Amino acid sequence: MKLVVDANIPAAEACFGAFGTLTRMAGREISAADVADADALIVRSITQVDRALLAGSQVGFVGTCTIGTDHVDQAFLAEQGIGFASAPGCNAEAVVDYVLSSLLTLAEREGWSLAERTVGIVGVGNVGSRLLARLTGLGLTVLACDPPRAEREGAEGFLALDEFIARCDVLCLHTPLVTSGPHATRHLLDAQRVDELASGCVLLNAGRGDCVDGLALRSRLSGKGDITAVLDVWEQEPAIDPSLRDLAALATPHIAGYSLDGKLRGSWMIHQALARHLGASSSLAFSDLRPPPALASLRLEQALPVDEALRLCARAVYDTRRDHDSLQREVLRLGMARGFDRCRADYPLRREFATLDVQLAGDATSLYAPLNAAGFQVSRLP
Ligand SMILES: NC(=O)c1ccc[n+]([C@@H]2O[C@H](COP(=O)([O-])OP(=O)(O)OC[C@H]3O[C@@H](n4cnc5c(N)ncnc54)[C@H](O)[C@@H]3O)[C@@H](O)[C@H]2O)c1
Numbered sequence: 329m330k331l332v333v334d335a336n337i338p339a340a341e342a343c344f345g346a347f348g349t350l351t352r353m354a355g356r357e358i359s360a361a362d363v364a365d366a367d368a369l370i371v372r373s374i375t376q377v378d379r380a381l382l383a384g385s386q387v388g389f390v391g392t393c394t395i396g397t398d399h400v401d402q403a404f405l406a407e408q409g410i411g412f413a414s415a416p417g418c419n420a421e422a423v424v425d426y427v428l429s430s431l432l433t434l435a436e437r438e439g440w441s442l443a444e445r446t447v448g449i450v451g452v453g454n455v456g457s458r459l460l461a462r463l464t465g466l467g468l469t470v471l472a473c474d475p476p477r478a479e480r481e482g483a484e485g486f487l488a489l490d491e492f493i494a495r496c497d498v499l500c501l502h503t504p505l506v507t508s509g510p511h512a513t514r515h516l517l518d519a520q521r522v523d524e525l526a527s528g529c530v531l532l533n534a535g536r537g538d539c540v541d542g543l544a545l546r547s548r549l550s551g552k553g554d555i556t557a558v559l560d561v562w563e564q565e566p567a568i569d570p571s572l573r574d575l576a577a578l579a580t581p582h583i584a585g586y587s588l589d590g591k592l593r594g595s596w597m598i599h600q601a602l603a604r605h606l607g608a609s610s611s612l613a614f615s616d617l618r619p620p621p622a623l624a625s626l627r628l629e630q631a632l633p634v635d636e637a638l639r640l641c642a643r644a645v646y647d648t649r650r651d652h653d654s655l656q657r658e659v660l661r662l663g664m665a666r667g668f669d670r671c672r673a674d675y676p677l678r679r680e681f682a683t684l685d686v687q688l689a690g691d692a693t694s695l696y697a698p699l700n701a702a703g704f705q706v707s708r709l710p
């Protein structure tokens with residue numbers, strides 16, 4: 329069996345080697361000729377999987393080791409009887425780490441503290457619901473918007489975006505890209521809604537770039553300049569708008585979900601799905617793939633202010649500023665599109681907050697609740 333596998337998928341041999349021979353390729357370069365004689369195609373989000381790629385091929389299974397599926401024409405796959413699986417939730421914890429790391433940095437730069445903020449979350453699925461739980465645990469006021477869930481589950485706990493957009497200190501977008509239907513998300517934040525964002529608001533988009541009208545956002549940032557943008561996803565990746573990148577306080581190359589844990593979870597989930605598709609058994613456990621973290625624990629002995637303690641622990645694991653700086657550097661060196669993709673291909677090892685055991689001693693034991701709510705393992709030392 330021949331499997332074409334994106335080169336940016338970790339543990340590919342461990343997850344797919346037992347099923348056949350792997351051909352590793354850069355995701356943006358996989359062409360119809362490359363997959364014509366393949367039996368399975370394993371991708372991430374940058375390969376358009378559609379009729380143009382697969383018509384006439386012998387591919388019987390497509391797996392994407394990602395949460396997002398907007399790059400896959402699932403109707404075409406179903407029509408052709410091609411098996412399909414994605415990896416829901418695989419990197420959701422990493423995206424929440426990204427949001428917390430970014431907000432803690434902006435709080436430090438702009439002189440506010442986390443607990444006093446009102447945050448609107450748009451899209452309360454795997455990412456948004458985990459974010460809601462962590463922020464609520466940290467004492468923030470959180471407002472939630474998810475019309476598809478409100479329709480299915482009842483309106484309680486959900487608001488319409490227009491009911492709260494103007495009163496959020498922070499608005500976080502975690503919506504998929506949906507191009508048609510009653511809940512389409514393309515330019516969900518259109519020019520009018522971008523204009524309605526409160527002065528001083530932080531807009532963070534870690535869903536899909538097309539969910540925000542980039543030109544409208546660029547005008548607000550370069551005109552009134554009274555809001556702050558944290559952007560991980562962009563229209564027209566990897567050739568993103570250079571002016572918008574310059575205007576964003578934190579600008580990163582679609583890596584919010586790029587923890588090693590999140591990527592490995594994606595590989596493993598597709599391994600499981602392919603085994604099911606083939607009727608093969610699998611004894612590979614997720615824990616077999618996951619190495620121990622480089623930094624397993626740290627010890628706090630003083631009762632620091634909560635935000636300071638959170639920043640200290642967050643930055644020991646992951647710091648969004650590193651990814652902002654590396655995009656800046658690689659774009660200067662290679663130009664926009666190549667620099668953007670280089671950062672993603674050469675992404676440094678990153679673990680999730682939950683891999684760090686924060687040990688509290690003495691007065692620092694008062695920090696148990698917020699550190700726990702933020703997603704770290706926390707223990708009290710005698
Ligand atoms: N930046 C990154 O690295 C990164 C990582 C993971 C996921 N993502 C993106 O984030 C998206 C969300 O991830 P997830 O795991 O939470 O997905 P999910 O499918 O679990 O949740 C998406 C939620 O958005 C809601 N939604 C759909 N249309 C909406 C609308 N018009 N308004 C408000 N809510 C709407 C859905 O009902 C659902 O609850 C993914 O589809 C993916 O595109 C990006």
Ligand SMILES: O=C(O)[C@H](O)[C@H](O)COP(=O)(O)O
Binds near residue numbers: 373
């Ligand atoms: O949809 C997802 O899971 C994320 O956007 C994911 O991080 C995308 O990763 P990529 O395909 O860009 O490697």
